[in-house]
Amino acid sequence: MVQITFIENNGTVHVVEATNGGTVMEAATKHNVPGIDADCGGACACATCHVFVDDDWMGKINPMGTMEESMLDFAEGVKPNSRLSCQITVNEDLDGLVVTIPASQF
Amino acid sequence: MAKSIVIIGAGQAATQAANSLRQYGFNGKITMLGDEGIAPYQRPPLSKAYLMGEIEIARLKFRDDDQWERDGIDMRPNAGVANIDRAAKMVVTKSGEKIAYDNLIIATGSRVRKISCENSELKGIHYLRTLAQSDALKADLDKAKSIAIIGAGYIGLEVAAIARKKGLSVTVIELAPRVLARVATPIISQYFENLHASHGVNIMTNCALKAFGGKDKVQRVLLEDGREIAADMVLVGIGIIPNSEIAIDAGIICTNGIDVDEYARTNDANIYACGDCTNRELDLYGIRMRLESVHNALEQAKLAAAHIMGAQPPKLDTPWFWSDQYDVKMQIAGLSNGATQHIVRGNIADNKFAVFHLNDENRVLAVDAINSPGEFLIGKKLVLASAKITPQIISNLDIPIKELAAHAVE
């Protein structure tokens, strides 16, 4: 099991268990973490699963696909460490990953 | 304040309603009564990645099985509801159990419309709504060499794409003169007809089904005009019917689905309804209609939960939908019914374009985006704002999509 920490924009912290091979978005929705609506269920079609990845982890997560890149180009409050959490695949190396949820998703 | 909330149905809307109730701070009892014998899961992949074998069941499920209990939700997948006793404020399950509620949320979804014709009960004739049906379809797709698909709606076309990827020969039979006739404008229909033809699908429009043929299992499809199409299997995708009977029986007002107001309330102040089973108001268009989409299920579930909790209702978004076929992602914002102008932005031949649907006043009513997420996300906002933009501006690619809103006129 891999542990992932989600931080709401008001500072509330949620530490949840994620499954290898699943996505960071799934770890959030399966534990009802607020602010990750994931309307499209991971189809990279809605951009409601946007997170900011803690800088220490940017090098460890899988790179962005073109669809994710263009969705993010139009999402709100995008920063260099923005990702769509449904496009980040969970593996052992991500144990301890920390992501923050943007204010626009509350 | 409600102490016990019962949700009928255990699908997309039911799960969101339970989640939102907890997020709004409800700490009473939530009982979710389903009838599929399996914990809630998402349906869209059933005709896409899951059917292709790219993702597993565990990833379809909204929660891991043991997580429901940990979140204090009494999720019961084998407790189909037979009727609602509004006077006593309780529901009665098919096995006769009575469960009292303070508030009731009906989230019973919809079921497939079935065909009835000669031999329509033959083996090998599939429908697609549930996980079990997707599994059965997948098992046959992995054996068959040919499939006939009756109905060229989204589900039919998505399955056509998967069947081609699996190497089957595919024939799509549609009664209307074009594919997606009920949900899309002719430009989009034409685009998808060409897309499927280029992948080797045989699309037959203006074709009426007469009967099926075969001995133990289906072997051919017979058309009204006398033609016969050989097929090892069949998928029928000709629309859905809202599951509103238990509401009708309980005297709740239903006109083609359960009538709900802008808070997802029925005419009984203690009873809400959300998702495919409802007929809702759409202020944006000044109409009342049934929507069949994930976004609608989620939005109404949140509205119901907010109203029960006396919380600020969530802001309504433009209705939207998506579909994946081959390497094409289509995202649709809004409803194009009532549009009189259909303006293409981009080049259709590049498989990357969007169609903006405007009314006579140049207000953007809907946007169909093909491999164009920017057009979709910006389009969604323009639709919500009823923005007024001229066709010349929309089709002008020298104006970046991000700047379109700045060109809106009042």
Ligand SMILES: Cc1cc2nc3c(=O)[nH]c(=O)nc-3n(C[C@H](O)[C@H](O)[C@H](O)COP(=O)(O)OP(=O)(O)OC[C@H]3O[C@@H](n4cnc5c(N)ncnc54)[C@H](O)[C@@H]3O)c2cc1C
């Ligand atoms: C193959 C497929 C692909 C789709 N693709 C997309 C897509 O790409 N994008 C999109 O936006 N939408 C898509 N949809 C539509 C979307 O899945 C539905 O709009 C959504 O699931 C509706 O949610 P719901 O909760 O209203 O209904 P459901 O998710 O169907 O849940 C209703 C549940 O209630 C149960 N139930 C019914 N009656 C009773 C009773 N009396 N007692 C107890 N339980 C009962 C049903 O068995 C069902 O489990 C797709 C649907 C299908 C089938």
Ligand code: FES
């Ligand atoms: S869940 Fe929709 S884009 Fe990630």
